[in-house]
Amino acid sequence: MERRAGELMMTKADHLTLLADIGGTNTRVALAQGTDMLPETIKRYANAGRDALEDILSDYMTAQNVQDLAGACVAAAGPVRDDVATMTNLSWVIKAENIARVTKAEQVFVLNDLQAQGHALGYLAPDAVREIVPGQPARADAARLVVGVGTGFNAAPVHEGPGGRVVPPSEAGHITLPCQSDEDFELKRYLEAKHEFASVEHVVSGRGIERVYAYMQGQDEATVSGADILAAISRGDVTARAAGEMFVQAMGRVVGDLALTHLPFGGIYLVGGAARGVVPWLEEFGFSAAMHDKGRFSDFLQAFPVFVIEDDYAALHGCAAFCQSRIDAQEL
Template identity: 50%
Template sequence: MAHPKNTYSLVADIGGTNTRVALAEGRAIVEGTIRRYRNTDFAGLESVLRKYVEDEGGVDPIAACVAVAGPVRDGKATMTNLDWTIDKETLSRATKAEKVAILNDLQAQGHALGYIDPANIRTILPGPDVQPHAAKLVVGVGTGFNAAPVFDLEQGRVVTPSESGHANLPIRTEMELRLCQFVSTAHGFPAVEDVLSGRGLERVYAFLGKEADDPRERASHEIMSACEDDSDPRAIEAARLFTRILGTVCGNLSLIQLPFGGVYLVGGVSRAFAPHLTSFGFGDAFRDKGRFAGFMSNFAVHVIEDDYAALTGSAAHLVALDPA
């Protein structure tokens, strides 16, 4: 399909497993242009983007923005769960775009807030009315874990990056202490991401098998399927433990950032858990802050069920860079 030259933006969401690429007109993704590529099939992002340009009939975008699952510093990104390094020069060379930008994937999710169809937002914990410039917080649970605060200032939106998934896991109970020790034995350091991620759910399941002296392994999608059909009590126990720790971590992050505009859970694992968060105790763990338990009701919690929100956020970021 032929596209007009220097009209659309090219946007990409680079995860640990797949890269999604699309064209955008302003903040809107152009219908029918989203393509998904398995990262293991390519040597690096430049190869992916060149393939996309070819697949879209040699499209010549005017701008390009990629969202990367890893830290971005001085215009250069290093993937956390993939051996790729991405910089603006590579992005320009691959797309021939006049303007390029690189975001952390959670930054892109933050830039998407306000531009997502409300039908794709599920409320887990309601909150009070939101003021226009109230801070927000996006929390990503998928291949990894991360969080980023969103500030709407008079000068525009600012989404600050972080690497929250590599902070220490919180410990509230004897069981959680043993879980931390189990993760540390296997991986050397009990980080949040070692539990709150897809592979983290698998580790929680394995930990419960060790606790019961009945070791078994299951993939994360199998664990969630077993929660749906009630076929494996250990899967349900693993999901409950996962959910309580997620509530604790999100509550901690909320007290640090004060997101009176709401907490937004994003990522594939968040979407999979969305129907179960309430029944598995997310709210109780989120509010379990002693004398600040009542204060926690200031923070609404939602799940974004739009798999392409990072693409929308990347497009919105390019618009903000050049609002004219």
């Protein structure tokens, strides 16, 4: 049964943890008790007009009337090093020490957003995870791979070990865009003329499908939103469908490359709004065919099932799980 916000004080504040999922546009904040994220505490804040994450966290804690937390864990859409995150699409630098000062949390952790998604596996409702490409059965401790296709692109492997779960960070969206066909290379040259370098994220992301559509239209700048492109695909628009097919096949190639790099026999998990948006057309547009098209390793890739995560708050669940695991480790 859900608790009202006013009832949170029945739980000692120092038994609660604070969670935050920081995107380029919005920040979601919630509280957790142990590994259980408390849905009634979720708040969404627009980042526009805010100088720093600390402004949002201060407002949130005042609204929830909590302080002296057991821990805090934030997931940032950008590279993280030594407890400092630099946002990729937002001029914020997030430091653990600043979060500790605002929240009075006893322990503070800063993760990349895909790390948080990896830590969410096993903590999501069964109906929040849907298989879209079948694979073969695997051991419970088999490696898994989380692939985020939203505003940007990233991926993170998930490993289970004797000391607990390990989810190494990466910046996979900024590797070189893989090309096979003449049209792929033409798109690459189009992107290089604008950005000097053509990365995976330039195509396989929410902004990426907008760039692909602009390329198909012969335009220099993307002026049609991803949502409008998906709507046009639904209507049968020829150009939109061609852009969608190119986007989906590029995503399939990249996922296949990452699968061979990490061998996720436990499954590949797609997250993010852009990935969910094209799920209805994945098979029609050739996702699995592109993913499996790896020469003599094509049959080998059939082992890896692909799932889509349909929980917008998965990263918050992952923050809760990670934070509690570190608190428990400190108490041993």
